[in-house]
Amino acid sequence: MSLLRIESLSKSFDGVKAVDGVSFDLEAGQLLALIGPNGAGKSTCFNMINGQLTPTSGSIRFDGHELAGKRPRDIWRLGVGRTFQIAATFNSMTVLENVQMALLSHERRVFSLFGRVASWRADDALALLDLVGIASHAKRSCAVLAYGDVKRVELAIALANAPKLLLMDEPTAGMAPQERNELMALTARLAKQRNIGVLFTEHSMDVVFEYADRLIVLARGRLIAQGDANTIRNDARVREVYLGTGASFAPRAMLNDGDAS
Known part of the structure; x- marks a missing residue:
């Protein structure tokens, strides 16, 4: 049984279909890339899965739950983690406090980190930071971290709810190779x-x-191809959509088309 199953997912804005009947699935332990040129509907599809947008039609089944129409925080508590194209952390807090906040939120607790709760689940937060290789920065403010380190903090935050599904929107945007x-x-x-x-x-x-x-490859809101890297690299329709010439993708080629739409 698939961890995530998307069936006939569609979203219209003022009669224009941004996503049009998209279906795919994702297995536990698998990395699935959602790619496509500008305006393909990637972000719209992504945001429906995360609950930021409500589908016009279709189904989003995750681990036995229907996600369509649920709020992002309810989806998060079901075990869906999320990172963003622009890293989202609290610059006024330390690295450790950022992860503690995520742990507090997951358990539906509301406290001030500047009171006695400052040590609440600190060991668990530190373990998550160690997991992503940034425990040595625990006491530093997020405001002074290098951008690549901020991305690791964000990943630790996304892991705070022990997710079964992790949604990553442009995880390497702005990072060096x-x-x-x-x-x-x-x-x-x-x-x-x-x-x-x-x-x-x-x-x-x-x-x-x-x-x-x-x-999986989207173009103008529709899924046009899916498969492993070699299948997609050699798909004539994908090459045409991306490059307009039918030229082949070269292994590890760099294609940056700007907006994550």
Whole structure:
């Protein structure tokens, strides 16, 4: 049974179909890349799964639950983690406090981190930071971290609810090549070790072809191809949609088409 099953998912804005009858599934422990040119409907599809948008029609089944129409916080508490294209952390707090806040939220607790609760689940938060390789920065403010380190903090936050599904929107945006590969290698390792399904959007084709187990390709709101890296690399329709010439993708080629739409 698939961890995530999308069936005939559609979303219209003022009569225009941003996503049109998209269906796919994702297995636990698998990395699935959702790619496509600008305006393909990637972000719309992504945001429906996360609850930021309500589908016009279709089904989003996750671990036995229907997600369509649920609020993002309710989806998060079902075991869906999320990272964003622009890393979302609290710069006024330390790295450790950021992860503690996520743990507090997951348990529906509301406290001030500046009172006695400052030590609440600190060991658990530190363990998550160690997991993503940034425990040494626990007491530093997020405001002074390098961007690649902020991305690791965000990943630790996304893991605070022990997710079964991790949604990553442009996880390597703004990162240097070495940082990109280190973050995705870490993500792939955690996905296998913890049996987490990962759905990610990405414009850097080197990242996609190196780390995705499977790829799905959208164009003008419709799914036009799916398969492993070789299948997608050699798909004539995908080459035409991306490059307009039918030219082949080269392994680890760099294609940056800008907006994560």
